Structures are given as structure tokens and as C-alpha cells.
Amino acid sequence: MKVGLIAAVLLAFASSAFAHDAKDDAKELTNADMTYQDHPAFPKGATYVLLHGDPEKEGLFILRVKFPPNYVVPPHTHPVFESVTVMSGAMWSGMGETVDKTGGKKLGAGGLLLLPPNHAHYVWTEDEETIIQVAANGPFDLIYINPDDDPRRK
Numbered sequence: 001m002k003v004g005l006i007a008a009v010l011l012a013f014a015s016s017a018f019a020h021d022a023k024d025d026a027k028e029l030t031n032a033d034m035t036y037q038d039h040p041a042f043p044k045g046a047t048y049v050l051l052h053g054d055p056e057k058e059g060l061f062i063l064r065v066k067f068p069p070n071y072v073v074p075p076h077t078h079p080v081f082e083s084v085t086v087m088s089g090a091m092w093s094g095m096g097e098t099v100d101k102t103g104g105k106k107l108g109a110g111g112l113l114l115l116p117p118n119h120a121h122y123v124w125t126e127d128e129e130t131i132i133q134v135a136a137n138g139p140f141d142l143i144y145i146n147p148d149d150d151p152r153r154k
Contacts, residue, residue: 027052036066040152041142045071051133055140062135067091072124074149075099077117082136084113084123089130094122097145120145 029051036047045068053061064087067073075097086107093113094104097120104124107113115121144150 055138064133067125067130075122075145077143082115085133086111087131089128091130
């Protein structure tokens with residue numbers, strides 16, 4: 001029952017989000033259309049491309065993030081629900097306020113990470129480049145558990 005309810009909510013969310021796109025600002029993007037760049041909220045090495053919306057404003061946004069091999073995003077939270085899909089490669093996901101790679105779960109291409117607001121988590125890659133796609137409703141932020149981990153403070 002719970003799984004069915006979650007699926008219905010996600011379907012309703014996706015349907016309304018995509019209906020807006022099709023009506024107001026339809027886009028067709030190929031990988032060649034996507035120019036990745038550095039983002040100040042991620043530790044050095046990750047790059048991203050914003051595909052739709054604006055994470056700093058109200059409403060749906062979609063972005064992709066490219067992580068290099070052997071990369072870690074330290075423990076952090078977000079103020080809103082976050083959906084993360086692994087597009088290529090593999091990403092490990094752990095829950096909590098400290099990195100513990102022995103307890104994480106490997107998510108390969110097609111894997112999905114769904115996180116409620118303010119839920120402490122961390123992710124890492126191992127031996128391959130990984131691309132993830134993040135979808136959420138803004139305003140959005142990446143809030144590191146340990147403020148010293150935040151590259152925007154350096």
C-alpha cells in the first residue's frame with residue numbers, strides 16, 4: 001500500500017511538472033547540448049549543468065552532476081525533498097552525519113535515491129566517472145553537516 005501511494009504521488013508530481021514544460025518551454029536536449037561547469041557548492045572536481053528551472057527559486061529544477069572517480073560529497077542535507085537518479089557509472093550512498101563507506105549502498109545506472117527534507121546523507125564514487133540527475137523543487141541548498149566541508153566558505 002505504501003509503495004503504491006508513493007508511486008502515485010511521484011506520478012502526479014512528474015505529470016504536472018512535465019505538463020508545464022511541454023506547454024511553456026519545451027526543450028529537446030542531447031548530451032552535446034550540455035556544457036558542464038564547476039559549482040561552488042561541490043568540492044573541487046565535480047561539474048554540473050542546469051537543465052531546467054532555477055534551484056534558487058520556487059519551482060521544479062533539474063540538473064546533472066558529473067563526479068570524477070574516487071570522489072566524496074561530505075555529509076549534508078537539503079531543505080526540500082530530493083530525487084537523484086544515476087545516469088551512468090555508479091554512486092554509493094550513505095545515511096548519517098559521518099562518512100562510513102562500509103555501510104553505504106551502491107546505486108548503478110538507473111538507480112534512484114529519494115531523500116526527505118533535512119535528511120543527512122553523503123555520496124561517493126569509486127573507480128569510474130558518474131553522472132547523476134537531481135530533480136527537486138526550489139529553493140534548494142546544499143547544507144554541509146560540518147561547515148568546514150563547505151567549499152563556499154574557503
